[in-house]
Amino acid sequence: MMNFALIGCGRIGQRHAEIIGNFGRLIAVCDSIKERADSFSSLFGSTSYTNHKLMLQLEKDIDVVVVSSPNGLHAVHTIDSFNSGCHVVCEKPMAISSTDCMLMLNASEKAKKEIVVVKQNRFNPPIVELKKVIDEGRLGSIMDVQLNCFWNRTADYYKDPWRGTLQFDGGTLFTQFSHFIDLLHWMIGDVQSIEARLANYLHKGVIEFEDTGTVLLEFENGAMGTINFTVNSFSKNMEGSITVFGEKGVVKVGGQYLNELEYQAIEDYIIPNLTPGNNPNDYGTYIGSMSNHYKVYENLVQALNSKVPLSANGIDGLKTVDIIERIYQSAKRI
Numbered sequence: 001m002m003n004f005a006l007i008g009c010g011r012i013g014q015r016h017a018e019i020i021g022n023f024g025r026l027i028a029v030c031d032s033i034k035e036r037a038d039s040f041s042s043l044f045g046s047t048s049y050t051n052h053k054l055m056l057q058l059e060k061d062i063d064v065v066v067v068s069s070p071n072g073l074h075a076v077h078t079i080d081s082f083n084s085g086c087h088v089v090c091e092k093p094m095a096i097s098s099t100d101c102m103l104m105l106n107a108s109e110k111a112k113k114e115i116v117v118v119k120q121n122r123f124n125p126p127i128v129e130l131k132k133v134i135d136e137g138r139l140g141s142i143m144d145v146q147l148n149c150f151w152n153r154t155a156d157y158y159k160d161p162w163r164g165t166l167q168f169d170g171g172t173l174f175t176q177f178s179h180f181i182d183l184l185h186w187m188i189g190d191v192q193s194i195e196a197r198l199a200n201y202l203h204k205g206v207i208e209f210e211d212t213g214t215v216l217l218e219f220e221n222g223a224m225g226t227i228n229f230t231v232n233s234f235s236k237n238m239e240g241s242i243t244v245f246g247e248k249g250v251v252k253v254g255g256q257y258l259n260e261l262e263y264q265a266i267e268d269y270i271i272p273n274l275t276p277g278n279n280p281n282d283y284g285t286y287i288g289s290m291s292n293h294y295k296v297y298e299n300l301v302q303a304l305n306s307k308v309p310l311s312a313n314g315i316d317g318l319k320t321v322d323i324i325e326r327i328y329q330s331a332k333r334i
Contacts, residue, residue: 008069072168075100094317096170117317120292139246149229164207
């Protein structure tokens, strides 16, 4: 049975902690806010820490560290975990700069330990089927892909001090929509060129970056793509969708969280009835992506036993961060 430790006892940290018990023991938890760490300690029978380095020093039996701290701390928490001889499960985004991602990959290689980046939307049943028909060539050459991310985040969402900051949050594409951008690279391939426009319409004085953006992409295989995103959808999340246009077919996966097969027209093929997906993560005041963390851990255990490849490794995490970073560079934000 594997021993886990958790850095970051927020809402997504609780999701991890609840699942870990199915695959091992959560022996230690850490959060800079003592009350949070102590609450997790009480709930999950773990030793509580407020300093991750002290935890890694004293807890000698940790096999896997789960990093669910603020985005801007992922790199230091991951690297310190590798240096302590642990595998890492890192929440999205892997980091908020490609430079930090490279440092994390170097530490992983030096320690000979694995990093799994949480990309749970890859497990959504309609996404699994869309990836399959692309890989099987059923859509023919891909011409165009359109990604729409229309969510709602109010000022209340940003009351947590790290949210909305460039230093620890990084931007809307990192925190809200990095899962979506991961799917672009995973399905379509490397991005050759990017043009982007960003704006902050409704969150001035609340966040240090954009709340809306439009992006034009050209992929190395010649396909074009667009990303339209906002957190200004009135009152609630409206849509999270990806539409792929190929010479032999069109598929749209939509709903609010990439959870519905909304449209298909494929030459001589019909995507069969889908397995029901999990509900989205419900954080009380807002809804997040599909709740597939169980499958992330299931894959991790199998991968560490050398039975399957990792569902999303450090290179996958780096690719997503690189695309987002280039979007921000195009818009002259950084």
